[in-house]
Amino acid sequence: MSIRQIVAVLLLMGWGSTVLVECPMLVECRGGELRALTSEKEALELRLQLIQAAEHSIDLVSFQIRDDRTGGQVLAHLVDAASRGVCVRVMVDGHWGSNSLPKPLMDYLIRSGIQFRERPVDVRYRLELGRPRLHDKLLHIDQKHLIIGGRNIEQDYFGIGERIYVDEDFYIQGIYHASIADYIDCRWNECITAQPRLYGEEAKRMVKKQVHPQWNNMLREQALCEIEKWLAECRAEPLAACDTSRCGKLELETVPIECEQIQFLHDVVGGKKNAPCAITSRIHQLLEGSRSSIDLCTPYCVITPQLKRILIAARDRGVQVRILTNSLETTDQVAAHAGFANERRWLLRHGVQVYEFQGCSTLHAKLILVDGKCSVIGSHNLDYLSERRNSEVALLVIDASFSHVVQDIYQALLRQSRLLKTGELLLYEAREQSVDRDELRSFRRLRFAAPFIQKYL
Structure with missing residues (x-):
């Protein structure tokens, strides 16, 4: 029995909540292509296309996610994928400055079939410095498509926010990422990772960062209806990304890559x-x-x-x-x-x-x-x-x-x-x-x- 199968059995048997992942190893693969996503438009468009074409599984891990136009388009496509029977998992950092989704929106996503977890942050002390955070950023689809880099799921990272971030993502196609899938599974089943609270009053600092804080004050069914309309609008809108002037000047080739x-x-x-x-x-x-x-x-x-x-x-x-x-x-x-x-x-x-x-x-x-x-x-x-x-x-x-x-x-x-x-x-x-x-x-x-x-x- 392989290590991957043993880990899967242990998780199914419920042996503990945290599984130690072994040392990083060579990715198991047959070879594929690797390219840089310097363009903000390409970085978002490719994410949406891959989610739309997903057949079996989608794992989105992000440090920050927000209910803005860019986040809305990604979430709308994830909802569509879940409705097709794709296993969709979303995991974010649990700090108020990272997971900026209103509780009714997270409730809607979970009701739509998306599995949603956050890695909570120790907030017992007022000092914000030095708290361990989930800083991972990757999108893993069908265990053969991977986007990894520095961009969070917010419009600021795709050229249309108040503060424009100059960032890079990288896309690997056609490679079977066994070690990546194992890592995501173990991080997902980590003992401190859990489904976020869906009811209760939002912290004032979190409300300030939310684009739709009014959903928190509505009756839940009314809020869910508003969210459904908003996601439909996000689907119909043009791509919520804009290239910076720097991106158009770079002509970067796609590089064939082997597993070793x-x-x-x-x-x-x-x-x-x-x-x-x-x-x-x-x-x-x-x-x-x-x-x-x-x-x-x-x-x-x-x-x-x-x-x-x-x-x-x-x-x-x-x-x-x-x-x-x-x-x-x-x-x-x-x-x-x-x-x-x-x-x-x-x-x-x-x-x-x-x-x-x-x-x-x-x-x-x-x-x-x-x-x-x-x-x-x-x-x-x-x-x-x-x-x-x-x-x-x-x-x-x-x-x-x-x-x-x-x-x-x-x-x-x-x-x-x-x-x-x-x-x-x-x-x-x-x-x-x-x-x-x-x-x-x-x-x-x-x-x-x-x-x-x-x-x-």
Whole structure:
């Protein structure tokens, strides 16, 4: 009996609620295609097409999901798939800032045949920093289609929100993802994962983020009727996505891929974040083995002591190291940027090339490229939360052709960024005073506090 069959039997027998997933292994497959979804329109359209064509199963795992136009189109297609008899499972992080769906909407989805679970967050304390979160982001359909990357199910990540996020997704077609299916099953059956509460008063902070808070105040049957009308409108509307100007300039090829070239990286469900086979340990092992170059792209960069040691050792070997992250003007997490700002001088002093994203959009892509042949794509940031607390997923792709695709994306992002130089750092920091006065005041306070709170950033 295979490991997969044993795990399935244990789950059916109800042996515990948490099953330990073994170390990330090579994806079982026959070969397929891998391509980047740089275009926001393509990223959403492909999701809807795959859901519409699903025959057996759909697993949607997301850090954030919202009842806006984009979320409505995805949910409407999931409802249609469930009505066809497809097994549809949706799992989201349970924090009020992540699962922004009103309770009546979740009730409607469950009544429509969608299995819905959230991974609750410890809210006993008012401090928001450092809480372990479900940060996974993937769409897995019929165990042969996978979309993985940084985009959440919100319109801000598809070019039409108030804050535009510059992000990347990647699509693998024609590959049987046994290890991915096992991981999702174990995460789904984790002891702390449960169906969300469908009744009761919503927290005020959650109501502020909801697009349709009025549903909470209606009689349930009336709210369900309104939701059904809204989903019908979402189906009929044009695609709720808009390409940014950057996307149209990139012509990225689809890369044939074989099973031995891909590894699925994830945390050990029910295990420790620092396990040798956990995602962060695997990424650190990859960086430690670098020989010529390391290119890092992360929206939130808070350098941990272990990453510092790895970067110093890489520079001592003559490895070129580049880091691309947000600037104060573009970041949506001032606290995380304050922690990074305190490390800029250290990075430059050790020969690391530091780029900060410029413009009106917010960088949200997470990319790692090593020696021009190994790429890591997924949800993992370079900060304490991803390294020590949050659940993360990614793909390690060992293929020079695909690395060229990732390199093209990285170079396009660098063209929208500014290279920091040691002699100009004081002038650059003075220029940061051009941001909103309240934000600047908060940034300065957080820079002072960052050494004491960086473990929670």
